[in-house]
Amino acid sequence: MKYISVSLILSLIFAVYVVNTIWTLAEIFIPPECSRGERCFSSYLASKPVQHLVLYTSVKEHPHLEGSTADSVSKVHTSLKFDYLNPATFDIRLKVPRKTRNNGTLFMHAVLLDDSRLYREFDEIVRTESIHTLPLVTHTEPQAATFNLLQQNNEGQKVPEKKSVRPYAHITTVAPLSILTDDLKLPSNKIPGELYPYIRVRSGKFLPILQHNVLKSRLSHFQLLNSSSTEVNITVNVAPTSYGSLRLSLHVRLALEQLFALGFSEKDVDDVKGIFADTNLYLLSATVLIASCHLLFDFLAFKNDVSFWRRKRSLAGLSARTVLWRAFSQLVIFFYLLDEMTSLLVLIPAGISAIIELWKVTKVLHLRVSFSGWRLRVWRDSSADAGEKSTAKADAEAMKYLSMLLYPLCIAGAIYSLVYEPHKSWYSWALHSIVNGVYAFGFLFMLPQLFVNYRLRSVAALPWRAFMYKAFNTFIDDIFAFIITMPTAHRVACFRDDLVFLVYLYQRWLYPVDKSRTDTASSMDENPEELEPIKQKEE
Numbered sequence: 001m002k003y004i005s006v007s008l009i010l011s012l013i014f015a016v017y018v019v020n021t022i023w024t025l026a027e028i029f030i031p032p033e034c035s036r037g038e039r040c041f042s043s044y045l046a047s048k049p050v051q052h053l054v055l056y057t058s059v060k061e062h063p064h065l066e067g068s069t070a071d072s073v074s075k076v077h078t079s080l081k082f083d084y085l086n087p088a089t090f091d092i093r094l095k096v097p098r099k100t101r102n103n104g105t106l107f108m109h110a111v112l113l114d115d116s117r118l119y120r121e122f123d124e125i126v127r128t129e130s131i132h133t134l135p136l137v138t139h140t141e142p143q144a145a146t147f148n149l150l151q152q153n154n155e156g157q158k159v160p161e162k163k164s165v166r167p168y169a170h171i172t173t174v175a176p177l178s179i180l181t182d183d184l185k186l187p188s189n190k191i192p193g194e195l196y197p198y199i200r201v202r203s204g205k206f207l208p209i210l211q212h213n214v215l216k217s218r219l220s221h222f223q224l225l226n227s228s229s230t231e232v233n234i235t236v237n238v239a240p241t242s243y244g245s246l247r248l249s250l251h252v253r254l255a256l257e258q259l260f261a262l263g264f265s266e267k268d269v270d271d272v273k274g275i276f277a278d279t280n281l282y283l284l285s286a287t288v289l290i291a292s293c294h295l296l297f298d299f300l301a302f303k304n305d306v307s308f309w310r311r312k313r314s315l316a317g318l319s320a321r322t323v324l325w326r327a328f329s330q331l332v333i334f335f336y337l338l339d340e341m342t343s344l345l346v347l348i349p350a351g352i353s354a355i356i357e358l359w360k361v362t363k364v365l366h367l368r369v370s371f372s373g374w375r376l377r378v379w380r381d382s383s384a385d386a387g388e389k390s391t392a393k394a395d396a397e398a399m400k401y402l403s404m405l406l407y408p409l410c411i412a413g414a415i416y417s418l419v420y421e422p423h424k425s426w427y428s429w430a431l432h433s434i435v436n437g438v439y440a441f442g443f444l445f446m447l448p449q450l451f452v453n454y455r456l457r458s459v460a461a462l463p464w465r466a467f468m469y470k471a472f473n474t475f476i477d478d479i480f481a482f483i484i485t486m487p488t489a490h491r492v493a494c495f496r497d498d499l500v501f502l503v504y505l506y507q508r509w510l511y512p513v514d515k516s517r518t519d520t521a522s523s524m525d526e527n528p529e530e531l532e533p534i535k536q537k538e539e
Contacts, residue, residue: 010300029243029247032192035187039187039189041206042184042185043205044205045179050114051084051112052081053079053082055076055108056110056122057094057107057109058107059104060072061105076092076108078118082112082238085240086240087237087238088237090236091235092236094234101229103169105169110134111125111132112207130198130207130210132212136172137169140222170225171229173222173234173235174221174235174237175235176212177236178241179208180208180240181240181242182242194251194254211249213241217273218270219270318364318452321398323360329438330353334351336431394452414433417436450507453507454507
């Protein structure tokens with residue numbers, strides 16, 4: 001009886017998880033029904049009353065708790081007879097208080113008022129109305145300065161040393177607001193938990209709910225504040241939103257707070273926002289499905305790759321130089337992504353891949369590790385069979401011709417980058433030069449394996465199961481290349497890998513594997529249990 005594989009079990013569990021996640025997302029967009037006899041709250045805006053939008057600013061998040069707000073709160077904008085059913089945009093010339101300029105804070109308070117409450121004091125409005133507060137200032141580290149390294153040296157100036165900098169106040173230039181305009185009747189005992197804190201009831205109706213649309217508040221909207229920044233232009237975008245979109249925004253806000261608590265940076269959180277911003281239910285569900293498949297294929301590719309190399313005894317048919325190059329390139333790419341402060345969504349898989357590639361190098365070089373007492377002993381097993389020798393010969397031949405093209409291109413690219421492009425440091429230049437060579441010409445180092453396949457007229461030695469998982473992920477990466485923030489070179493490399501996998505697939509078709517051959521066991525090594533019946537039959 002054939003046992004169920006671990007991969008199949010994990011795939012089924014993952015499929016159930018994905019379906020449950022998509023269903024949970026769908027439930028967010030479905031409002032609860034108000035049954036007969038239940039106490040329900042209808043929307044105050046359902047009757048389309050005349051409302052006026054009023055905006056205030058203060059240096060404290062809750063100025064009414066500090067006593068009188070006459071001096072601490074400023075009214076900065078009033079839109080009379082505001083049309084809350086249609087999107088609106090207006091610019092505000094905002095005066096920046098001294099406390100805010102001195103690396104302080106600044107908040108905006110937004111509220112919809114009717115005629116009878118329009119001219120009341122802020123203290124009274126806070127007690128009786130549904131008012132929303134959003135931060136206008138965040139504290140982040142400024143971007144590192146770049147400069148031309150050669151010009152700096154020619155002018156006799158010292159390259160500034162990298163030192164720790166404290167976060168500085170950055171003020172947003174865009175304030176996105178959402179207003180819940182759906183005609184709802186919410187049962188008092190079925191109000192969603194994330195929506196409950198914003199419900200304020202008057203005469204059986206819940207007052208207008210305004211929310212800061214965190215999904216549309218991006219890092220690119222912030223600008224650095226300094227002592228001379230006395231005024232700043234802020235664009236306020238107000239748009240109606242649906243019940244489901246509002247709940248999704250609140251859920252995402254809570255999730256982003258958890259990411260901050262786990263140590264994710266502002267940039268990582270901003271990348272997550274980019275996935276959810278301007279996304280409808282169907283596209284969001286597709287994004288979740290694609291992302292889940294990407295994680296699953298990543299895991300299965302890593303698992304099968306490690307399993308293949310762990311059982312591998314002979315390197316016949318495998319290009320050692322391709323493995324060494326992949327390890328080097330993955331390590332360089334990881335440090336490059338780290339230097340560019342790329343999203344952890346990209347950085348973590350790159351780090352895991354680099355570790356696996358380095359482990360495969362020990363297999364290619366036949367490194368052996370043992371302990372003699374407390375002493376660690378590392379040596380290399382230099383024995384090689386005839387298949388490995390013929391493979392190494394074809395590998396060396398391919399590398400000979402390849403190096404004539406690759407090295408001059410990499411050197412020329414490094415010189416061009418040094419002369420014409422600014423960099424943060426010499427380390428940054430060296431890293432960028434190497435990684436540009438990896439991205440631009442790195443696919444050439446995959447050619448030795450193609451050449452070995454051509455010389456041996458066989459692809460049986462390759463880990464095809466892991467290759468196929470990686471191929472699926474490569475095409476998924478093409479989609480995420482436009483969703484997740486990453487360097488342009490890394491984005492282009494995603495499309496470059498598509499071509500390489502297509503060539504491998506062509507060779508797979510051109511050189512079919514004969515599994516009935518007894519020597520296949522020494523080359524395939526992916527499913528040794530499939531070959532046991534063949535061996536038993538021969539015996």
